[in-house]
Amino acid sequence: MALGKDYVTQECSIARALEVVGERWTLLVVRDALYGVRRYNDFLVHLGIPRAVLAARLQTLTSEGILEKRRYQESPPRDEYVLTESGIGLWPTLRSLGLWGREHVSGVKLREFRHALCDTELGPYGECRVCGTIVPVPDVVMVPGPGLDPDPADPVSKALLRPKRLLEPLVTEPV
Amino acid sequence: MALGKDYVTQECSIARALEVVGERWTLLVVRDALYGVRRYNDFLVHLGIPRAVLAARLQTLTSEGILEKRRYQESPPRDEYVLTESGIGLWPTLRSLGLWGREHVSGVKLREFRHALCDTELGPYGECRVCGTIVPVPDVVMVPGPGLDPDPADPVSKALLRPKRLLEPLVTEPV
DNA sequence: CAGGGTAGGTTCGGTCACTGAACCCTTGAC
DNA sequence: GTCAAGGGTTCAGTGACCGAACCTACCCTG
Numbered sequence: 127m128a129l130g131k132d133y134v135t136q137e138c139s140i141a142r143a144l145e146v147v148g149e150r151w152t153l154l155v156v157r158d159a160l161y162g163v164r165r166y167n168d169f170l171v172h173l174g175i176p177r178a179v180l181a182a183r184l185q186t187l188t189s190e191g192i193l194e195k196r197r198y199q200e201s202p203p204r205d206e207y208v209l210t211e212s213g214i215g216l217w218p219t220l221r222s223l224g225l226w227g228r229e230h231v232s233g234v235k236l237r238e239f240r241h242a243l244c245d246t247e248l249g250p251y252g253e254c255r256v257c258g259t260i261v262p263v264p265d266v267v268m269v270p271g272p273g274l275d276p277d278p279a280d281p282v283s284k285a286l287l288r289p290k291r292l293l294e295p296l297v298t299e300p301v
Numbered sequence: 302m303a304l305g306k307d308y309v310t311q312e313c314s315i316a317r318a319l320e321v322v323g324e325r326w327t328l329l330v331v332r333d334a335l336y337g338v339r340r341y342n343d344f345l346v347h348l349g350i351p352r353a354v355l356a357a358r359l360q361t362l363t364s365e366g367i368l369e370k371r372r373y374q375e376s377p378p379r380d381e382y383v384l385t386e387s388g389i390g391l392w393p394t395l396r397s398l399g400l401w402g403r404e405h406v407s408g409v410k411l412r413e414f415r416h417a418l419c420d421t422e423l424g425p426y427g428e429c430r431v432c433g434t435i436v437p438v439p440d441v442v443m444v445p446g447p448g449l450d451p452d453p454a455d456p457v458s459k460a461l462l463r464p465k466r467l468l469e470p471l472v473t474e475p476v
Numbered sequence: 477c478a479g480g481g482t483a484g485g486t487t488c489g490g491t492c493a494c495t496g497a498a499c500c501c502t503t504g505a506c
Numbered sequence: 507g508t509c510a511a512g513g514g515t516t517c518a519g520t521g522a523c524c525g526a527a528c529c530t531a532c533c534c535t536g
Contacts, residue, residue, distance in 0.1 A: 135349040143402030227318030251426035
């Protein structure tokens with residue numbers, strides 16, 4: 127946590143959670159990972175985060191068991207960062223935070239989330255209104271909403287314009 | 302937001318939300334407000350936050366429309382900080398963040414939340430399993446869980462040991 | 477009416493996280 | 507041999523956060 131200080135007096139699960147994911151950028155890294163971003167460089171260009179900070183976040187998220195670093199090719203050695211179960215568990219939090227931001231801060235719908243099996247838009251708790259069940263994260267499809275810039279500058283944002291399932295690895299166009 | 306920098310490149314409701322509530326201490330102030338804390342001094346002793354930071358947070362939260370500052374006595378002039386509708390809208394986020402912290406960080410159940418009308422423990426989305434509805438925040442009762450220290454040092458934590466509804470103003474024992 | 481207590485701040489020097497830019501290493505392609 | 511790309515590390519500067527001290531307005535008590 128920021129300043130090396132924990133919320134030491136707080137006997138509270140929310141405080142414990144914030145000690146892990148409450149630093150600047152951390153939740154945005156997790157969000158990108160949910161959207162399918164896996165590579166250092168993709169996080170870098172999409173978030174506009176300083177390299178040193180990204181390296182630090184990826185390392186703490188890995189050591190906290192939220193991301194898993196895994197080698198996907200040997201030569202040259204390349205690693206990718208994939209969400210663990212614990213990391214996927216942050217989906218409801220990010221979902222409700224996003225809804226709150228849309229409703230009380232930005233006022234614009236930038237993305238929609240739908241149930242892959244029946245194409246119904248999710249309710250506020252990530253449930254499918256038609257099927258009446260909580261939709262598992264891999265069955266959530268993200269599609270761009272009306273407020274989203276149709277021609278973004280960076281290739282990661284471009285790739286995220288295409289409807290895709292959460293967690294499904296992002297493929298960026300080779301420049 | 303920290304360092305005067307917003308998440309400027311991010312076209313995303315989550316980023317917008319974090320610009321408002323993503324600073325250190327901010328979400329804990331909102332949590333305390335949900336628990337019924339209203340006064341400067343109660344926030345201070347309960348959070349263990351530096352006075353200057355608390356003053357700054359209360360001011361930004363007020364100007365962002367999440368808290369409302371209101372005079373509750375004239376002489377001496379005293380103000381209290383009460384959640385607005387927008388602030389209450391953060392309940393689902395805090396609820397899911399707390400659940401995640403309990404499940405993936407602390408592992409201990411510190412508090413329980415129940416439906417006031419039927420005394421059923423809430424489900425993960427703040428719904429009542431018996432009534433089948435989302436419980437409005439004022440109808441949520443908070444009761445201490447098994448893992449909570451039964452004899453805390455500060456009077457605010459003491460007062461929070463008694464079951465009470467969310468938002469209901471906290472009354473601290475006069476020392 | 478002096479002294480003490482309380483609520484709600486502001487000020488201030490020091491520390492530490494974040495920032496942006498530059499540099500480094502390994503590998504593969506030309 | 508040279509270049510580019512991916513994935514980092516290093517480093518000086520800035521500014522948020524830290525704790526402690528100080529300030530103000532009002533009330534109560536002797």
